[in-house]
Amino acid sequence: DAGVTQSPTHLIKTRGQHVTLRCSPISGHKSVSWYQQVLGQGPQFIFQYYEKEERGRGNFPDRFSARQFPNYSSELNVNALLLGDSALYLCASSPTRLNFLRYEQYFGPGTRLTVT
Amino acid sequence: DAKTTQPPSMDCAEGRAANLPCNHSTISGNEYVYWYRQIHSQGPQYIIHGLKNNETNEMASLIITEDRKSSTLILPHATLRDTAVYYCIVRVALQGAQKLVFGQGTRLTINP
Numbered sequence A: 001d002a003g004v005t006q007s008p009t010h011l012i013k014t015r016g017q018h019v020t021l022r023c024s025p026i027s028g029h030k031s032v033s034w035y036q037q038v039l040g041q042g043p044q045f046i047f048q049y050y051e052k053e054e055r056g057r058g059n060f061p062d063r064f065s066a067r068q069f070p071n072y073s074s075e076l077n078v079n080a081l082l083l084g085d086s087a088l089y090l091c092a093s094s095p096t097r098l099n100f101l102r103y104e105q106y107f108g109p110g111t112r113l114t115v116t
Numbered sequence B: 001d002a003k004t005t006q007p008p009s010m011d012c013a014e015g016r017a018a019n020l021p022c023n024h025s026t027i028s029g030n031e032y033v034y035w036y037r038q039i040h041s042q043g044p045q046y047i048i049h050g051l052k053n054n055e056t057n058e059m060a061s062l063i064i065t066e067d068r069k070s071s072t073l074i075l076p077h078a079t080l081r082d083t084a085v086y087y088c089i090v091r092v093a094l095q096g097a098q099k100l101v102f103g104q105g106t107r108l109t110i111n112p
Helices: none
Strands: A005-007 A010-013 A019-024 A031-037 A044-050 A053-057 A064-068 A074-078 A087-094 A111-115 B009-013 B018-023 B033-038 B045-050 B061-064 B070-075 B084-094 B097-101 B106-111
Touching: A005 A087, A010 A019, A019 A087, A019 A111, A031 A074, A031 B097, A044 A064, A044 A074, A044 B097, A074 A087, B009 B018, B018 B033, B018 B084, B018 B106, B033 B061, B045 B061, B045 B070, B070 B084
Parallel strands: A010 A111, B009 B106
Antiparallel strands: A005 A019, A019 A074, A031 A044, A031 A087, A044 A053, A064 A074, A087 A111, B018 B070, B033 B045, B033 B084, B061 B070, B084 B097, B084 B106
């Protein structure tokens, strides 16, 4: 079975530009979460989506947005890129929202974004 | 958010058991302890989780103290491929959603 897939693998953008990152969850998983991992730190929670609705948001500015599609894939959008947005962006999927605390999340390989 | 504390680094000899400690003294009664590891900037890999009982799977064992304020991840026979950053995480409910709150983790180095 395919795991969580993300595209692109690497991306280089210039300050002020916008970027769209994509994620496909494991088949049958309805929840997608996004994390940002700056070099040398642990991943930081950005968003969680379940059944195409935002269910949780971390401490990130409004420049960050996301959406989930009917097939449960997801996009993360970042506008007006800053140098500090350079990071590994990770997508994770979970099977269901029910009994959420008992289900593990499965992470994709990430998208490495470099802002110059 | 419940916070976890881990040593920044540990070393272990290949073939020996690696014991990784974690303190989570502010954990709530319905919060699970999760362990993930991350190898060289790949996506984090799920290892094991538990609530209050000890757990074991094909990768590791998780020992949770009776007061739930700390836990230990045990890799019974460490190999070189177990070299990674190991994260002890308390999974937090966030207004109907849930998130993983990662700390700095423990960088485990397995030596030949």
